[in-house]
Amino acid sequence: MQLTKEKLTHLKQLEAESIHILREVAAEFSNPVMMYSVGKDSSVMLHLAMKAFAPAKLPFPLLHVDTLWKFKEMIEFRDKRASDLGFELIVHSNQEGIDMDISPFEHGSKVHTDIMKTQALKQALNSGGYDAVIGGARRDEEKSRAKERIFSFRDKHHRWDPKNQRAELWNVYNTAITKGESVRVFPISNWTELDIWQYIYLENIEIPSLYFASEQEVVEYEGTKIRVDDDRIPEELSKTAKKEMVRFRTLGCYPLTGAINSTATTLPEIIKEMLLSTSSEREGRLIDKDQEGAMELKKIEGYF
Amino acid sequence: MENITDIENYLKEHENKDMLRFLTCGSVDDGKSTLIGRLLYDSKMIFDDQLASAESESKKYGTTGEKIDMALLVDGLQSEREQGITIDVAYRFFATENRKFIIADTPGHEQYTRNMVTGASTADVAIILIDARKGILTQTRRHSFIVSLLGIEHVIVAINKMDLVEYSEETFNEISKAYGELATELGIKNTYYMPVSALDGDNVVDKSTNMPWFKEKPLLSLLDTMQLETSDYQLVTNFRFPVQYVNRPNLNFRGFCGTITAGSVKVGDEITILPSGKTTTVKSIVNAGDITEVDREVTTQEAYASMAITLTTQEEVDISRGDMIVHTASLPRVSNSLKVMLVWMDEKPMDTQRTYDMKVATTVVSGVFEHINYRVDVNTYKRTKVETLELNDIASCKMLLTRPIAADSYKTNKQTGSFIVVDRVSNNTVGAGMIVDVSKRESENIREENIFNIWNDKKQIIHNNNEKYIKFRERDILFLSVGQNIGYEQYGKGDEFLRPVLVYKKFNSRTFLGIPLSSKEKSGSYYFSFNYTKDTISTANFSQMKTFDIKRVKYRSGYIKAPEFEKLSKKLIKLLEITP
Numbered sequence: 001m002q003l004t005k006e007k008l009t010h011l012k013q014l015e016a017e018s019i020h021i022l023r024e025v026a027a028e029f030s031n032p033v034m035m036y037s038v039g040k041d042s043s044v045m046l047h048l049a050m051k052a053f054a055p056a057k058l059p060f061p062l063l064h065v066d067t068l069w070k071f072k073e074m075i076e077f078r079d080k081r082a083s084d085l086g087f088e089l090i091v092h093s094n095q096e097g098i099d100m101d102i103s104p105f106e107h108g109s110k111v112h113t114d115i116m117k118t119q120a121l122k123q124a125l126n127s128g129g130y131d132a133v134i135g136g137a138r139r140d141e142e143k144s145r146a147k148e149r150i151f152s153f154r155d156k157h158h159r160w161d162p163k164n165q166r167a168e169l170w171n172v173y174n175t176a177i178t179k180g181e182s183v184r185v186f187p188i189s190n191w192t193e194l195d196i197w198q199y200i201y202l203e204n205i206e207i208p209s210l211y212f213a214s215e216q217e218v219v220e221y222e223g224t225k226i227r228v229d230d231d232r233i234p235e236e237l238s239k240t241a242k243k244e245m246v247r248f249r250t251l252g253c254y255p256l257t258g259a260i261n262s263t264a265t266t267l268p269e270i271i272k273e274m275l276l277s278t279s280s281e282r283e284g285r286l287i288d289k290d291q292e293g294a295m296e297l298k299k300i301e302g303y304f
Numbered sequence: 305m306e307n308i309t310d311i312e313n314y315l316k317e318h319e320n321k322d323m324l325r326f327l328t329c330g331s332v333d334d335g336k337s338t339l340i341g342r343l344l345y346d347s348k349m350i351f352d353d354q355l356a357s358a359e360s361e362s363k364k365y366g367t368t369g370e371k372i373d374m375a376l377l378v379d380g381l382q383s384e385r386e387q388g389i390t391i392d393v394a395y396r397f398f399a400t401e402n403r404k405f406i407i408a409d410t411p412g413h414e415q416y417t418r419n420m421v422t423g424a425s426t427a428d429v430a431i432i433l434i435d436a437r438k439g440i441l442t443q444t445r446r447h448s449f450i451v452s453l454l455g456i457e458h459v460i461v462a463i464n465k466m467d468l469v470e471y472s473e474e475t476f477n478e479i480s481k482a483y484g485e486l487a488t489e490l491g492i493k494n495t496y497y498m499p500v501s502a503l504d505g506d507n508v509v510d511k512s513t514n515m516p517w518f519k520e521k522p523l524l525s526l527l528d529t530m531q532l533e534t535s536d537y538q539l540v541t542n543f544r545f546p547v548q549y550v551n552r553p554n555l556n557f558r559g560f561c562g563t564i565t566a567g568s569v570k571v572g573d574e575i576t577i578l579p580s581g582k583t584t585t586v587k588s589i590v591n592a593g594d595i596t597e598v599d600r601e602v603t604t605q606e607a608y609a610s611m612a613i614t615l616t617t618q619e620e621v622d623i624s625r626g627d628m629i630v631h632t633a634s635l636p637r638v639s640n641s642l643k644v645m646l647v648w649m650d651e652k653p654m655d656t657q658r659t660y661d662m663k664v665a666t667t668v669v670s671g672v673f674e675h676i677n678y679r680v681d682v683n684t685y686k687r688t689k690v691e692t693l694e695l696n697d698i699a700s701c702k703m704l705l706t707r708p709i710a711a712d713s714y715k716t717n718k719q720t721g722s723f724i725v726v727d728r729v730s731n732n733t734v735g736a737g738m739i740v741d742v743s744k745r746e747s748e749n750i751r752e753e754n755i756f757n758i759w760n761d762k763k764q765i766i767h768n769n770n771e772k773y774i775k776f777r778e779r780d781i782l783f784l785s786v787g788q789n790i791g792y793e794q795y796g797k798g799d800e801f802l803r804p805v806l807v808y809k810k811f812n813s814r815t816f817l818g819i820p821l822s823s824k825e826k827s828g829s830y831y832f833s834f835n836y837t838k839d840t841i842s843t844a845n846f847s848q849m850k851t852f853d854i855k856r857v858k859y860r861s862g863y864i865k866a867p868e869f870e871k872l873s874k875k876l877i878k879l880l881e882i883t884p
Contacts, residue, residue: 008322008608008610008611009319009320009321009322010321010322010323010403010404011319011321012593012610013322013323013610014323015592015593015612016563016592016593016610016611016612019563019592019593019612020548020563020612023548023549023561023562023612024548024549024666026549027548027549027625027666047597050595050597050600051592051593051595052561052592052612053551054590054592054595054600054601054614055553055557055600055601056551056552056553056557057553085597139395139396139397140396140397146394146395146396147392147393147394147395162392165392166732166733167418167419167421167422167649167724167733167736168422168733169421169422169425169426169722169724169733169736170425170426170718170719170722170724171426171719172663172664172665172722172723172724173663174663174724174726174731174732174733176661176726176731177731178731189395190395190397190406192397192399192404194399195404198315198318198319201315202319203596268311268312268315269311271311271315272311272314
């Protein structure tokens with residue numbers, strides 16, 4: 001697409017594409033918000049947004065849906081980034097869920113995710129009245145995401161209709177909606193996991209320490225290793241805790257996020273491990289295994 | 305990937321990868337999903353657990369018996385899996401040492417033409433699948449047409465299922481030759497032919513041992529090494545910068561953000577803001593990619609196409625989202641009257657009376673498709689006159705906007721030459737357009753101004769019309785589509801641009817030297833008036849004499865009598881003799 005001495009590398013092309021998308025959101029919507037899950041993809045998105053609007057501050061707030069079961073380090077990291085970079089941070093938890101004492105251990109991952117994540121997200125979006133919600137989903141993560149648009153239309157009930165998506169051509173995005181409807185925007189749709197890691201390495205982006213291997217107290221739970229994060233973990237489990245060198249490939253609720261044994265303490269080591277690994281990223285995430293086509297169903301219901 | 309010893313070196317090499325986006329065209333029967341599954345699988349990018357899940361699903365929906373159904377690796381949505389067809393565009397990713405690839409996987413059936421157009425809009429290369437047993441089918445013609453319409457200049461013809469034709473070189477050569485003719489017809493510049501068996505992996509990633517006669521690289525190596533720099537639009541150096549967002553954090557900074565779609569820009573360049581036409585110079589350039597957490601004010605001297613940048617200007621001029629910044633030395637046309645190719649994507653037909661919103665680059669402007677010049681059949685390429693456009697129709701239209709915009713033709717710039725059509729009530733994307741021509745003038749009445757263009761379209765319909773031609777001889781008077789020409793040349797009348805023409809000298813069964821006739825009596829050495837039907841006088845105009853093709857003839861209306869013809873002939877010869 002160019003005639004220059006300087007041919008853009010694939011990462012620079014992806015970066016420019018994402019920045020274009022972020023600016024399109026800021027220009028076309030009156031009340032956008034960016035989802036912030038504190039993970040590596042969110043870190044990359046935040047980094048891209050900081051570039052897109054420099055020297056100004058971010059023209060939209062960041063929204064963290066806190067299920068109250070996140071790793072301690074994630075919350076510390078989140079608050080430190082907000083104060084270092086000076087962005088507006090909105091944190092929302094589902095009060096109904098808190099009142100019901102929802103626990104992944106007791107109610108299972110399906111109920112926990114629905115109440116503390118999906119319902120909480122809907123509440124936050126309804127109360128904020130956001131017309132555009134920027135998310136960090138990638139098309140390589142899961143099969144149903146491979147078909148989702150970059151600007152993905154949601155009806156008044158935040159529902160996604162996979163069979164009736166708007167055509168999306170070139171880099172011309174249809175941002176037209178009526179009151180009450182919204183658009184989910186995925187600026188890093190075309191990035192792969194490897195792209196994300198390479199970019200973090202290249203740009204020296206800060207990410208939570210849990211991505212790097214360290215000695216942690218872990219227990220076996222539903223076929224994976226989870227970390228003992230606090231005393232809400234059932235006693236019969238915590239009894240079995242032992243120290244191991246582990247790291248996390250994704251970050252979420254600690255009871256639902258599997259650790260892997262690893263000695264990778266630097267970014268190149270993580271990338272090397274990733275390249276040699278034989279299972280995909282979501283393996284460590286328990287929520288997708290509920291049922292076949294799980295993600296597609298969750299998306300239709302309003303989960304990202 | 306098994307030998308990663310020096311990871312830092314590996315990362316350094318992979319930082320310099322480039323990116324290639326390609327489209328796959330074909331239907332389930334051609335083994336398209338199987339081919340993609342094979343590319344992903346054999347290039348070791350499908351992780352083991354995804355493979356395990358494909359294995360369990362193969363038993364439920366699979367069609368390949370004991371073998372793993374590669375297609376299930378890529379057919380995304382559950383409903384599609386059950387139906388066994390790919391109904392939407394899906395994007396897949398894989399990478400080699402040299403390149404990152406983005407595959408737009410699109411359905412092949414005619415009712416999903418809009419999905420294919422969508423996938424083609426961002427592709428640099430298209431892979432067209434042909435079943436070796438069947439050769440070029442109607443769908444091949446359709447896919448190739450869409451590929452050429454969307455300006456994809458590199459086409460890889462994957463002749464699949466070679467295992468079912470005993471790996472026959474002859475079959476491969478026959479299909480390649482036939483496709484070559486199709487490519488020429490469509491003006492597809494670069495074609496590459498590849499005999500493959502996606503099911504077994506022959507010539508997909510590794511060279512086939514079953515086809516030693518094929519000396520070229522296998523598919524993946526070709527994708528990995530092909531050069532794309534020759535395409536025309538890359539040679540366009542005219543700077544085009546649609547303003548996306550105005551960044552004004554404080555009174556000291558007013559930056560114009562956007563992505564450069566073509567050319568390059570330097571600090572100090574003279575620029576014009578369109579459509580207003582105001583001029584200024586570039587004061588500073590920020591390449592967003594260079595910004596770091598520590599340095600949020602880093603600037604650069606020059607920026608290039610594809611870069612997301614922020615410009616500031618020397619003078620404070622009024623610039624807003626939707627404007628286009630260009631070099632003062634290379635202005636695009638600015639008009640509200642455009643000739644476009646339109647792909648209709650909505651169940652509800654296009655209405656020439658309705659106003660739609662057009663999003664062109666970063667501008668949204670309302671307008672109408674006032675006139676449909678012709679619709680093209682995606683299978684036969686025949687052009688027909690229609691009054692409305694249905695879902696998946698592709699047509700040449702006149703677009704009239706409520707205000708002028710700066711635009712290029714799609715051929716020279718895909719970004720500033722394309723647009724989407726948004727329904728003002730449903731907000732759906734109902735069409736996609738490619739600009740063919742931006743009118744020199746702004747227009748109040750589109751019909752008067754563009755008769756010449758309408759004739760040009762008509763001419764192409766006549767050209768593609770393969771009905772039997774009528775027999776003719778000298779002295780015949782034929783009504784034929786003379787057309788609309790520029791200046792003082794002859795022109796025809798009505799919808800068909802018709803005029804009677806006298807056959808003066810027949811050269812062969814197709815062409816003749818003809819003299820256009822008019823119904824006004826005229827005297828002088830340039831004219832000869834005569835009667836051939838009762839009560840009407842016809843005048844042959846010698847100055848408009850030229851060679852005609854019988855394709856243009858609509859019907860025969862009579863003939864001039866022999867004695868009259870002799871008189872006419874003498875007068876004409878005399879006229880020609882006088883010339884010095």
